[in-house]
Structures are given as C-alpha cells and as structure tokens.
Amino acid sequence: MHPADVDAFFAVRGALDPEAYLELDLTFECVGDPRAAAAHLASEQSTAQWKRVGIDEDFRPRYAAKVVALDCSPLPAGFSVPMAGLPAGPVHACRVTLAHPHGNFGPRLPNLLSAVLGEGMFYAPGIPIVRLEDIRFPASYLAGFEGPQFGIAGLRDRLHAFGRPIFFGVIKPNIGLPPEPFAELGYQGWIGGLDIAKDDEMLADAGYSPLAERARLLGALRRRAEQETGAPKIYLANITDEVDRLAHNHDLVVAAGANAVMVNAMPVGVSGVRALRRQARVPLVTHFPFIAPMSRVAGYGVHTRVFTKLQRLAGADVVIMPGFGPRMFTPEAEVLANVQACLEPMGPIAPCLPVPGGSDSAATIEGVHRRLGTVDFGFVPGRGVFGHPLGPTAGAMSLRQAWDAIAEGTPVADYAKRHAELDAALRAFG
Amino acid sequence: MHPADVDAFFAVRGALDPEAYLELDLTFECVGDPRAAAAHLASEQSTAQWKRVGIDEDFRPRYAAKVVALDCSPLPAGFSVPMAGLPAGPVHACRVTLAHPHGNFGPRLPNLLSAVLGEGMFYAPGIPIVRLEDIRFPASYLAGFEGPQFGIAGLRDRLHAFGRPIFFGVIKPNIGLPPEPFAELGYQGWIGGLDIAKDDEMLADAGYSPLAERARLLGALRRRAEQETGAPKIYLANITDEVDRLAHNHDLVVAAGANAVMVNAMPVGVSGVRALRRQARVPLVTHFPFIAPMSRVAGYGVHTRVFTKLQRLAGADVVIMPGFGPRMFTPEAEVLANVQACLEPMGPIAPCLPVPGGSDSAATIEGVHRRLGTVDFGFVPGRGVFGHPLGPTAGAMSLRQAWDAIAEGTPVADYAKRHAELDAALRAFG
Numbered sequence: 001m002h003p004a005d006v007d008a009f010f011a012v013r014g015a016l017d018p019e020a021y022l023e024l025d026l027t028f029e030c031v032g033d034p035r036a037a038a039a040h041l042a043s044e045q046s047t048a049q050w051k052r053v054g055i056d057e058d059f060r061p062r063y064a065a066k067v068v069a070l071d072c073s074p075l076p077a078g079f080s081v082p083m084a085g086l087p088a089g090p091v092h093a094c095r096v097t098l099a100h101p102h103g104n105f106g107p108r109l110p111n112l113l114s115a116v117l118g119e120g121m122f123y124a125p126g127i128p129i130v131r132l133e134d135i136r137f138p139a140s141y142l143a144g145f146e147g148p149q150f151g152i153a154g155l156r157d158r159l160h161a162f163g164r165p166i167f168f169g170v171i172k173p174n175i176g177l178p179p180e181p182f183a184e185l186g187y188q189g190w191i192g193g194l195d196i197a198k199d200d201e202m203l204a205d206a207g208y209s210p211l212a213e214r215a216r217l218l219g220a221l222r223r224r225a226e227q228e229t230g231a232p233k234i235y236l237a238n239i240t241d242e243v244d245r246l247a248h249n250h251d252l253v254v255a256a257g258a259n260a261v262m263v264n265a266m267p268v269g270v271s272g273v274r275a276l277r278r279q280a281r282v283p284l285v286t287h288f289p290f291i292a293p294m295s296r297v298a299g300y301g302v303h304t305r306v307f308t309k310l311q312r313l314a315g316a317d318v319v320i321m322p323g324f325g326p327r328m329f330t331p332e333a334e335v336l337a338n339v340q341a342c343l344e345p346m347g348p349i350a351p352c353l354p355v356p357g358g359s360d361s362a363a364t365i366e367g368v369h370r371r372l373g374t375v376d377f378g379f380v381p382g383r384g385v386f387g388h389p390l391g392p393t394a395g396a397m398s399l400r401q402a403w404d405a406i407a408e409g410t411p412v413a414d415y416a417k418r419h420a421e422l423d424a425a426l427r428a429f430g
Numbered sequence: 431m432h433p434a435d436v437d438a439f440f441a442v443r444g445a446l447d448p449e450a451y452l453e454l455d456l457t458f459e460c461v462g463d464p465r466a467a468a469a470h471l472a473s474e475q476s477t478a479q480w481k482r483v484g485i486d487e488d489f490r491p492r493y494a495a496k497v498v499a500l501d502c503s504p505l506p507a508g509f510s511v512p513m514a515g516l517p518a519g520p521v522h523a524c525r526v527t528l529a530h531p532h533g534n535f536g537p538r539l540p541n542l543l544s545a546v547l548g549e550g551m552f553y554a555p556g557i558p559i560v561r562l563e564d565i566r567f568p569a570s571y572l573a574g575f576e577g578p579q580f581g582i583a584g585l586r587d588r589l590h591a592f593g594r595p596i597f598f599g600v601i602k603p604n605i606g607l608p609p610e611p612f613a614e615l616g617y618q619g620w621i622g623g624l625d626i627a628k629d630d631e632m633l634a635d636a637g638y639s640p641l642a643e644r645a646r647l648l649g650a651l652r653r654r655a656e657q658e659t660g661a662p663k664i665y666l667a668n669i670t671d672e673v674d675r676l677a678h679n680h681d682l683v684v685a686a687g688a689n690a691v692m693v694n695a696m697p698v699g700v701s702g703v704r705a706l707r708r709q710a711r712v713p714l715v716t717h718f719p720f721i722a723p724m725s726r727v728a729g730y731g732v733h734t735r736v737f738t739k740l741q742r743l744a745g746a747d748v749v750i751m752p753g754f755g756p757r758m759f760t761p762e763a764e765v766l767a768n769v770q771a772c773l774e775p776m777g778p779i780a781p782c783l784p785v786p787g788g789s790d791s792a793a794t795i796e797g798v799h800r801r802l803g804t805v806d807f808g809f810v811p812g813r814g815v816f817g818h819p820l821g822p823t824a825g826a827m828s829l830r831q832a833w834d835a836i837a838e839g840t841p842v843a844d845y846a847k848r849h850a851e852l853d854a855a856l857r858a859f860g
Contacts, residue, residue, distance in 0.1 A: 045632075046605055046632075047603065047605050047606060048602070048603075048605075049602040049603040049604075049812070049813060049816070049817060050603060050606070051603060052603060052607075052611065052615070053816070053817060053818070053819065053821055053822075054821070059603060059605060059606030059607065062606065063605050063606035063638075080512055081511065081512060081727055082510055082511060082727065082728040082729065083726055083727060083728055083759070084728060084759075084761040084764075085756065085759055085760070085761055087756065103636065103637055103638075104605055104606075104632070104634070104636060105632070105634040105636060106634060106635070106636060106637075108634060108635075108670075108671050108672050108675075109672060109697075110670050110671060110672065110673070110693075110694060110697035110698045110702075111632075111634040111670055111671065111697070113694075113696075113697040113719070113720050114631055114632055114634075114670060114694045114697045114719045114720070115632055117719065117720050117723060118631065118632065118694070118697070118719025118720055119631065119632075119718070119719050119722075120632065121722075122722035122723065122726070122759075123722070123752070123757060123758060123759065123788070125757055128726070128759050172478070172479040173477065173478075173479040173480060173481060173482060173489060174479075175476055175477045175478075175489060175493050175534055176477055176480070176489030176492065176493035176534075177482075177489065181482065185482070201544055201548065201549065202475075202476075202534070202535070202541075202544055202545055202548065202549075202550065204534070204535040204536060204538065204541040204544075205536070205538075206533065206534060206535060206536060207533055207536075208493075208533075240538075240540050240541055240544060241538050241540060241541065242538050242539060242540065242701045242704060242705060243540070243673050243699060243701045243702050243705050244701075244704075244705035244708070245538075263540075264540060264543075264544045264548070266543075267539075267540035267541070267543040267544045267548070267699075267701075268540045268699060268701055269673060269697075269698060269699025269701065269702055271672045271673045271674075271697075271698060271699065271702065272540075272673050272699055272701065272702065274672060274674075275672060275673050275674035278674070288549070289543070289544045289547065289548025289549050290543050290544070290547050290548055292549075292551075292552035292553070293547060293552060293723075293724040293730070293731040293732055294723040294724050294731075296513055296552070296558070296730070297511055297512065297513060297727050297730055297731075298512040298513055298514060299512065300723070300726070300727055301723040301724070301727075302723055322553070326515065326517065327553060327555055328553060329513070329514075329515050329552075329553065329558050330515070331514040331515055334514075358553070382479070383479060386479070386483070387479060387483060388483070389483065391483055391484070392483075
C-alpha cells in the first residue's frame with residue numbers, strides 16, 4: 001500500500017460522527033510496517049478496492065473503516081501462536097481500535113459478523129494472528145435491534161424471585177433417559193426449591209426423549225410443583241433444532257407446558273436466536289456451545305464478551321456462559337467481562353441474566369456470589385442437584401440453604417451443621 | 431473416573447454397528463492419564479451422567495460415545511498453544527477416533543454441532559487443547575439430508591460449460607459503489623468471458639446499493655450479455671441477511687433477474703443454509719467468512735474440511751473457500767482436503783463445486799489447475815478481473831486466454847505473446 005493510502009485509513013476519533021461507526025478493539029501480530037498492517041486491516045474489512053479503474057473517485061472517506069488508535073511494540077521472540085505458513089520477518093504486536101461504518105451493512109447480525117469477523121479480519125496481508133477483543137455499538141445501531149423481551153426484571157416477575165439469584169438445575173441424566181423418569185427428576189428439583197428445571201443443551205428432540213412428550217410431562221409436573229410449593233416454576237425446554245423448526249418447536253413446547261425455551265446460540269446462529277425472539281411468547285435462554293473453538297487461544301480469535309453482547313442484542317433474556325473453576329478453562333476476568341456484558345447499560349437494549357456455569361453446587365455459590373458482587377445472576381448446577389447423594393429434592397434444598405446462610409450473613413459451613421441437605425452437599429461436592 | 435468407567439468408554443470398532451455412529455478424528459493435549467482423558471472426552475459429549483442416583487441402570491452401552499482408536503505420546507515441552515489457565519503436570523499429545531451415536535440427536539445440524547463441537551468437546555477435564563480434524567457420516571445419517579439441489583452437473587448444464595473450470599468474478603469496487611456502475615462492471619466481465627459475475631460477500635442490502643435495485647439492473651444486463659455472447663451467464667447475488675429474511679431475499683432477487691444466490695455460511699449458520707436450500711429455485715453458493723477464527727491455530731479448534739462437509743450436507747451447490755497463496759494463510763494440503771471434501775463420494779449427497787479463492791488472476795490459474803488435478807473447480811478473481819489495467823472485459827478475456835493456453839498445452843507465457851489482455855494481466859499480476 002502506498003504511504004498516502006495508508007494515511008487515508010487513519011482518522012482522528014473526534015473528527016468522526018460517533019453515531020455512524022461501530023468501534024472494534026483488536027490485537028494483532030504482523031510482519032512488515034505495523035502502521036501499514038493496521039491500514040490493510042481497515043481496508044480489507046471495508047473498501048479494499050476504493051475506486052474503479054480509470055475513474056477519479058474515492059469511497060474511503062465515507063465507507064472505509066478507520067484506525068483511530070494504534071499501539072505497537074516489537075515481539076522479539078516472533079509470533080506467539082503456532083500456525084502453518086507464518087510469514088517471515090520481524091514481528092510486531094499491536095493494539096488497535098477501528099471505527100467501522102455500520103451503514104456499510106446495517107443492523108443485520110450475519111452481515112455484521114461478515115464485516116467484522118470475516119475475510120477482511122482474518123486474511124489481511126501480513127496479519128496471520130488477530131483477535132477481536134471488544135465491540136461497541138452507538139445508539140443509532142442499537143436502535144435497529146429488539147433486544148431481550150423480558151430481561152431480568154421480567155424473569156423475576158414471572159418467578160416472584162426478587163433480591164436473590166435465580167436457581168436453575170440441569171436435569172441429569174438426560175442422554176438416554178426417557179421422558180417419564182426425566183420429568184420426575186425435574187419435579188423433585190422444583191419441590192426442593194429450584195426456580196427453573198432445564199434440559200441439558202445436548203438433549204434434542206430424540207427418539208428416546210421426544211420433545212413433545214417431554215414438554216407435556218414436565219409441564220404437568222411443573223404445575224403440580226407450583227401448587228404444592230405456592231411458588232411459580234419454569235420448565236426450560238431445549239428446542240435447539242434446524243432454524244426453520246424453532247418457531248414450530250416453540251409453539252409445541254409452550255402449548256405442552258414449557259414456559260421458557262433454550263437454544264444453543266452459535267449452533268443455530270445468533271440470527272436464528274433473533275428470529276426466534278421475534279416469535280417467542282416466553283423467556284428465551286441461550287447456551288454457549290461452539291464458542292470455545294473461537295475464543296480460548298490467547299491472542300487469537302474472538303473474546304467471548306463479543307458473543308455475549310451479540311446474544312443480548314439478538315434478544316436473549318438469559319445467557320448461559322462458562323463460569324468459574326478450573327474445569328471451564330476461563331479466566332476470572334473473562335467470566336466477569338461476560339457478566340458485565342449482560343448487565344451494563346446498552347442504550348435501549350434491556351439487561352439479560354448472566355448464568356456463569358460449570359461444576360457448581362451448594363459448595364460454590366458463596367464464591368460465585370462474592371466474585372460477581374450482585375444477586376443478578378443465575379446459578380446452574382447439574383450434578384450439584386441431580387447427583388446429590390440424597391437425591392434432587394435434597395440437592396435443590398442444599399442450594400437454597402446455602403443462599404439463606406449467605407443472605408443472613410452466616411458462614412455456609414456453620415449453617416450446614418443445622419441443615420442435613422447442605423451438609424451432605426458440602427461433603428459430596430466441597 | 432474409576433478405571434472400570436474408563437473402560438466403559440472404549441470399544442472395538444468392529445463390534446459396533448457402523449450405521450449407528452458418526453466417526454470423529456480428534457487430536458488433543460492433556461494432563462493426567464491420556465486414556466482417562468479420552469474417556470472423559472467421550473463421556474462429556476454423550477452420557478456424562480449415565481445413571482440416576484440410587485438406580486441400577488447404565489445408558490453407556492447404547493448412548494455413549496466410544497473411543498475406538500487412541501495413540502498418545504509425551505509432549506516434553508508442555509502444551510503447544512498459549513492459553514490462560516492451562517493445568518499443571520506432564521502433558522501428552524494424542525490422536526483419537528471416537529464413534530458417536532447419532533441417534534442421540536438426529537440429522538439436525540445445530541444439534542450435531544452442539545454434540546461434536548460443544549461443551550463436551552472443549553470442556554473435558556484435563557483437556558484444554560483439542561481439535562476436530564475430520565468427521566465421517568454413515569449412509570443412515572446422510573439419508574436425513576437433502577444435499578446440493580443442482581451440484582456440479584446442474585451448474586454445468588445451466589452454463590453450458592463442460593470440461594473446464596467455471597469462471598467467477600467478484601465485482602469490485604463494491605462497498606460504496608451504487609448499483610448502476612456496479613452492474614455495468616458485471617456486464618463488462620460477462621462480455622469478456624466470465625460465466626458468473628458475483629457480489630462480494632461483504633456487499634449487503636445497503637443504502638448505497640439496495641439489493642432489489644442491484645438485482646434488477648444486473649438481471650437486465652445479464653440477459654443482454656447472454657444475447658450478445660450467445661452463452662448463458664449467471665448473476666450471483668449475495669442475499670446474506672437475518673435468517674428469517676433469506677427466503678424473502680431469494681424470491682426478490684430471483685424475480686429481479688439473479689439466477690444464483692450466495693450466503694455466508696457460518697454468519698447465517700449452516701442450518702440457515704439448509705433452510706434456504708429447501709426453498710431455493712436457483713443454485714446456492716456459500717462463502718467462508720467466520721471460519722478462520724476456529725480453524726487456523728495448529729492443534730486447536732476445527733479443521734476447515736469439517737465445515738466444507740457441513741456446507742455440502744446443508745445443500746450448497748458451490749463452496750467458496752480459502753485457496754492457495756501466502757495471503758490466505760492456508761497450507762496447500764488443507765486447500766486440497768477441502769476440495770476433496772466437495773468432490774469425494776458422500777452416499778446420496780451430490781458433489782458440490784469447490785472454489786478455492788484468494789488473489790487470483792490469469793497469472794495463477796495454471797498453478798491452481800495443476801495443484802487440483804481436475805477441471806471441476808471454480809476460479810474466482812476479484813482484482814484479477816476488475817482491477818485489470820485494460821478494464822473488466824480484458825480482465826475476463828485474460829482468464830479465458832490463459833485457460834485456452836492450458837487446454838491446448840501451450841505455456842501461458844508463450845500464449846500471452848499473441849494475446850494482449852493476457853499479456854497485460856501477467857505484467858500486472860504475475
């Protein structure tokens with residue numbers, strides 16, 4: 001790229017109309033001049049060829065992505081991520097902020113993904129390693145989206161659950177278990193104090209557990225649990241399926257008695273989530289499979305908070321995400337960034353409930369609550385309820401007992417001395 | 431995991447019904463006993479909890495994924511990919527083949543992705559680094575899919591193009607260019623010999639280029655080019671949009687004169703591709719943005735051929751993929767594996783046309799053809815046609831001249847001495 005053309009992809013942030021641009025925070029590693037590399041990155045994701053041959057025109061002023069901040073330093077040890085075909089030469093590591101004109105594609109999630117995580121991002125000359133760390137949307141762009149229909153407030157209203165976390169439980173076992181005993185497990189969890197008994201994200205409309213029958217049985221037992229406990233309950237049905245089946249599945253399970261639906265966001269696509277949001281009459285929950293392959297490598301791919309923001313934008317009322325603990329391979333700061341992406345102000349887009357999950361039980365809730373510093377979260381054990389040695393009712397009771405201890409300021413271990421279910425949970429899972 | 435439970439996740443391949451299982455080839459790096467790690471991987475993506483508490487039952491024989499091949503060796507230097515929170519301990523690198531029972535989820539792409547690329551794959555204890563290298567489907571699973579509607583044979587019939595590559599051109603510039611001059615460029619390309627003039631994958635239904643107007647103008651000029659050249663031509667419209675707009679966009683552009691449609695496969699989701707396939711009346715082309723973040727790191731994520739197979743399964747007639755050359759950061763063997771994934775036998779699923787692209791021109795076609803060893807491919811320059819110094823008609827002519835040279839066995843450089851357009855292309859791009 002000619003030096004004058006490099007300059008054309010740089011801009012002073014204050015000179016741009018902030019409502020016309022998304023902001024992208026990226027890191028990258030490159031060979032060659034880092035300033036030219038940043039310009040290439042901006043060019044490739046927007047006006048890669050900015051004029052016709054032989055015509056005096058220039059689409060860059062209005063349509064080019066622009067570098068508004070760039071900070072680079074040499075990387076003496078070379079590229080930091082193993083890849084085939086890394087180019088040779090001195091390597092620089094850079095942080096860059098791009099302003100990307102969203103009028104190029106509009107408030108459409110697949111076109112947004114194509115622009116900011118597509119060929120222009122990952123095939124810029126000299127930049128084999130690049131990571132999208134964050135994305136920020138101006139109000140003018142957010143106005144094109146519906147966002148969550150119920151949000152945290154709507155979910156709390158439905159559950160009559162205020163000033164505390166929402167207690168989910170993933171019914172286990174699930175793969176292979178027929179609907180009748182599966183529903184009975186859900187009932188036992190509700191009776192013990194679960195707000196929401198949910199399908200595992202891998203449980204589909206399968207031969208051994210047809211979705212319609214599962215929803216019918218769980219719907220009936222949900223209503224029974226509501227009568228017996230006097231508290232509203234939710235059966236959260238996993239309706240993940242081909243995108244042209246989601247609306248049908250929603251109607252089917254809601255008619256049968258499910259009162260919230262879950263889809264796996266990236267497997268159906270965030271656009272599939274948005275389409276479902278437009279038709280859903282119950283809270284919409286998204287789950288996280290198929291994000292880790294893009295997000296776990298240090299310095300490459302996409303930070304998970306970008307996908308959390310997209311799920312919120314698409315209209316998820318609840319976002320289930322990798323939580324704390326070594327099993328989830330997710331640094332604490334990353335979990336917190338994702339929780340923040342659910343709760344922070346986002347123009348007209350309502351907050352959604354963050355549910356950081358992974359190997360949880362009554363033994364972990366105190367730590368999760370302390371790290372998050374809020375009651376606006378969902379807590380989602382699987383084995384911690386359904387693998388409790390005294391059964392699912394006791395498993396759910398152990399969660400509520402742990403929370404009662406936290407709420408009254410008693411150490412959970414002390415409270416366990418007077419509560420057998422909590423005591424058993426701490427012994428089994430602590 | 432107890433040693434007896436580890437054993438329960440191993441099986442002899444010949445003892446399993448091959449029609450009941452998908453096969454997954456994986457590599458992973460782990461701490462702890464590699465055999466137990468492989469069992470965890472199988473368990474987490476299927477029957478993670480295989481019985482109820484207090485009940486004598488076992489879902490593993492029928493529903494568990496099983497290890498059918500495992501080969502591990504110590505990795506003295508430790509984990510090979512930089513990540514936060516890598517567990518401590520001696521590291522092994524393994525190759526494993528899993529047999530995964532597809533009855534767990536059925537012929538549904540989002541559920542397939544959730545099972546084989548979800549939480550069970552990327553959150554197995556002790557296995558932070560894992561890559562899905564390949565996937566194989568039995569006939570019983572393929573029977574649940576439609577596959578390509580036209581395929582290579584149908585596309586050749588429509589274009590009257592036999593025994594040679596299909597010549598695509600990406601109209602450039604596109605971001606910012608209004609429909610009238612954009613359509614004129616496409617016309618110039620067709621006149622010069624392009625079979626297919628196409629929208630860039632980043633060109634959406636945008637204010638500066640409304641999809642309906644673009645399709646109307648290109649449809650009219652396509653018909654004019656067909657009359658003037660006597661050869662069928664295709665305008666390939668990028669209809670990438672929210673998934674619940676794809677059928678509408680298809681109908682809109684086809685009515686206006688487009689005779690093939692393109693979507694960005696991962697941004698709309700492979701399930702969105704499949705839904706569109708069910709409604710499409712013209713060839714369906716998929717493009718590759720949003721795959722690189724999952725596929726480029728050595729040893730982690732997913733090999734691109736898995737996504738090529740899924741696009742074919744979803745019904746893409748043409749798959750545009752990263753091609754040869756340093757700019758695409760794709761090893762030659764990976765390009766060839768993706769081409770093979772389009773062309774190899776796949777039960778009742780028709781072959782689709784592979785289009786390996788990236789910085790192509792008349793100067794690269796000889797090398798692409800030699801490496802592929804077949805004429806069943808699409809060739810897709812952008813700048814190589816629309817940045818040709820003598821204009822798009824000469825750019826397209828230069829491609830056909832280069833192919834004529836190859837077809838008659840003349841070195842392209844020699845042929846260029848008698849063909850000014852080819853000569854100019856070799857000077858500009860060679």
